[in-house]
Amino acid sequence: MAATSELITFPPAVVAAMQAELPAVAQHTVATIVVEVPSYADAFAGEMGRAISSAVELALGGFLDLATATGGVDPSRPIGPALEGAYKLGRGEARSGRSMDSLLAAYRVGARVAWRHMSDTAVAAGLTVGSLARFAELVFAYIDQLSASSVAGHTDELETTGRVRRHHRERLGAVLLAGRPVHELTAAAERADWPTPRTLTAVLLPEVRARGALGLLDARTLQVSDDPPGLDPSTELTVLLVPDAGEGARPALLRALQGRSATVGPAKPWASVAASYGRALRALRLGLVAEGPAALDTEQRLPDLVLRADDEALADLRAAALAPLDGLSGAAREKLVATLRSWLLHHGRREQVAAELFVHPQTVRYRMGQLRELFGNRLDDPQRVLELTLALGATPG
Incomplete structure (x- = not known):
């Protein structure tokens, strides 16, 4: 909120009356937040509840510090302890897995409750009507500062925890690829908050x-x-x-x-x-x-x-297994290699070999006759058939 040079002066009687009402205002503020902000319905039972209650009291106390400042009240004047408390509250919300929506809603509720009760008290204690509008300005400027501080805390916590989590998860990925022992991997997964x-x-x-x-x-x-x-x-x-x-x-x-x-x-x-x-x-x-x-x-x-686990061994196997074709020209060798590969993979079914090679079954019969002349009884030897299958099985040609 923009700063203003106009200061508000609270008479001692007004300040004393608001200080006397401070515990009741804090209690009523907490009770109203529980009713109007559903996500806080169960939050006040544990550690988070103590933090929120303390933050409410600290915020109201900070407000009264403004009210009793020497030389009057400046709505733009920051109150260190209250802002620090709001910052910690924002970080706590992030650690609890909540967004800022609920906390900002709680601030709005708190501002309304504080304004209603403390303005009634101040007017009853003698605050002039002319000062009442500036009093409202003070209340809501103060809430704006608290809200901004909590947002900063929430953002910083998410960034910090996000960086830490990313670091741990990157480290987890590295140890997984390194094949570390299971107990090391389990510990790394726990540090990274990563469900296995x-x-x-x-x-x-x-x-x-x-x-x-x-x-x-x-x-x-x-x-x-x-x-x-x-x-x-x-x-x-x-x-x-x-x-x-x-x-x-x-x-x-x-x-x-x-x-x-x-x-x-x-x-x-x-x-x-x-x-x-x-x-x-x-x-x-x-x-x-x-x-x-x-x-x-x-x-x-x-x-x-x-x-292809060992390309050199595969090359040697291919050379040895296909040695009977060494004397052929490139084109003739290529046709017979393709035919032999298809014949092996289709278990000698001529019609399927012909369909795969886009040739007539008689062409397959002719080529297989050539291959039998070149290989002799090797095509009937299980060990040689295995070697040929391995040699030609990975890629054709």
């Missing part, structure tokens, strides 16, 4: 797309942006650890991540999410990509992940 889920699913995606994704995911989702292990910082990727997104909930997760260039690991028990992260990271390193805007679901790419 049944499972966690690791998701890798560009950091610029994480904010939009978080708005669609479980509120307990953790984000790890500060140098996740094994992730090159230059990729500008972040890690999300999504609670309880396995089994029937996985399709919803994949839909939420569509169009966000995300790589999604498997759902694992929450304390074992490092395994989910490791799989998503491996898929990323292998360059696996999804079709179109869909997220890359590593659960659908398990054969690729298994077969």
Whole structure:
């Protein structure tokens, strides 16, 4: 409220009368708040109740300090202890999980009660009618200051607790990815005030797309942006650890991540999410990509992940298993490799092989004749068939 240079002078008799009424006004103010502000109905029974009652008495006492100030009353003059009490009250409201709505409503009730009772007392004690309007100005200017101080306390508490909680949750995400022992993870979860889920699913995606994704995911989702292990910082990727997104909930997760260039690991028990992260990271390193805007679901790419766990060993296996084709030209080799792969995966069903390759069944029969000439009885040897299946199973060609 804007400051005013006009001061109010209270006669000693008026001040004495208001001081005598102070306990009754404080009691009536608390009782009225309980009735008119429902969220405070049970608040006065415990520690919060004592804090609120003390704040009411302190606020009224601060008001009387204004009234007895030497040289008259300046409505813009701050009262330190009362403002400090209001600030602490705002912080307490934030710690209790309440918004400022209830406290501001309580201030309005308090202002009305204090004005009605103390103005009646002041007039009865001799306060002139001409001073009454300035008295009202004093009351409501004072309430404005208290309200502003409480709002500042509430805001500061939320910011402080929010920063602390974010810090602890970032730390929790880091120790989860590091695969620390369960007792360390449990302690970190308690410090972060984070209810442990049944499972966690690791998701890798560009950091610029994480904010939009978080708005669609479980509120307990953790984000790890500060140098996740094994992730090159230059990729500008972040890690999300999504609670309880396995089994029937996985399709919803994949839909939420569509169009966000995300790589999604498997759902694992929450304390074992490092395994989910490791799989998503491996898929990323292998360059696996999804079709179109869909997220890359590593659960659908398990054969690729298994077969390419050791790319050098896979290359050696392919070279040895397909050695009978070494003498062919590039185009001829490519056709026979595609035919052999389809024949193996379709268990020799010629019609299905032909449909997949968009050729006539007779063409399949002809090519398989060539392959039998080149491979001989290897195509009837279970061990050789296994080697060929592994060699050709990951990717065609």
